[in-house]
Amino acid sequence: EIVLTQSxxxxxxxxxxxxxxxxxxxxxxxxxxxAWYQQKPGQAPRLLIYGASSRATGxxxxxxxxxxxxxxxxxISRLEPEDFAVYYCQQYGSSLTTFGGGTKVExx
Amino acid sequence: xxxxxxxxxxxxKPTETLTLTCTVSGFSLSNARMGVSWIRQPPGKALEWLxxxxxxxxxxxxxxxKSRLTISKDTSKSQVVLTMTNMDPVDTATYYCARIAxxxxxxxxxDVWGKGTTVTVSS
Numbered sequence: 363e364i365v366l367t368q369s370x371x372x373x374x375x376x377x378x379x380x381x382x383x384x385x386x387x388x389x390x391x392x393x394x395x396x397a398w399y400q401q402k403p404g405q406a407p408r409l410l411i412y413g414a415s416s417r418a419t420g421x422x423x424x425x426x427x428x429x430x431x432x433x434x435x436x437x438i439s440r441l442e443p444e445d446f447a448v449y450y451c452q453q454y455g456s457s458l459t460t461f462g463g464g465t466k467v468e469x470x
Numbered sequence: 471x472x473x474x475x476x477x478x479x480x481x482x483k484p485t486e487t488l489t490l491t492c493t494v495s496g497f498s499l500s501n502a503r504m505g506v507s508w509i510r511q512p513p514g515k516a517l518e519w520l521x522x523x524x525x526x527x528x529x530x531x532x533x534x535x536k537s538r539l540t541i542s543k544d545t546s547k548s549q550v551v552l553t554m555t556n557m558d559p560v561d562t563a564t565y566y567c568a569r570i571a572x573x574x575x576x577x578x579x580x581d582v583w584g585k586g587t588t589v590t591v592s593s
Binding site for chain 1: 583
């Protein structure tokens with residue numbers, strides 16, 4: 363089973379700043395099966411990025427994904443107030459799905 | 471509009487079996503490129519994938535919980551059912567179902583989620 367490790371655990375930033383979130387896999391992940399989700403308190407997760415770099419419908423272009431193999435990155439170019447939330451990466455492989463432990467992006 | 475709604479007991483006792491139902495609308499469980507996953511989230515903790523099922527009845531389970539889980543679907547009712555046996559207080563969580571968009575060799579992601587249902591395990 364592939365383990366996803368997200369870092370940092372918490373990112374303290376101000377609105378307007380750039381956020382860089384990391385997702386590292388214990389073994390190689392096919393990039394077509396790597397996704398990112400955003401979750402706000404009391405809400406269900408929302409799909410942001412699939413296929414490592416494709417934005418889901420309605421997702422603003424300040425969100426971008428990159429990476430391959432074992433290292434993937436979610437970048438938020440300029441943080442808006444509504445972007446402060448928890449972000450999860452997720453992979454699918456060998457008929458199994460796993461999520462990372464999450465990165466909380468909080469207001470500094 | 472695609473929606474998923476989870477339903478089931480709010481409270482279960484230790485050792486009991488939990489049965490959760492996900493009722494979907496706006497898409498068919500017979501769609502070849504779609505499936506449904508169950509995911510849970512203990513209070514204050516991360517998401518944990520539990521199981522998924524596809525239109526061809528292909529099923530897969532979390533390695534750590536495989537012995538306790540059963541997933542099934544009733545296409546005519548647009549429902550996916552998850553059962554978890556031998557419930558324990560550590561299984562207290564919000565349980566979500568989500569639609570999977572999948573095409574082997576092309577993509578796999580969960581694009582629409584239900585609001586979740588909270589289950590507490592306590593005597």
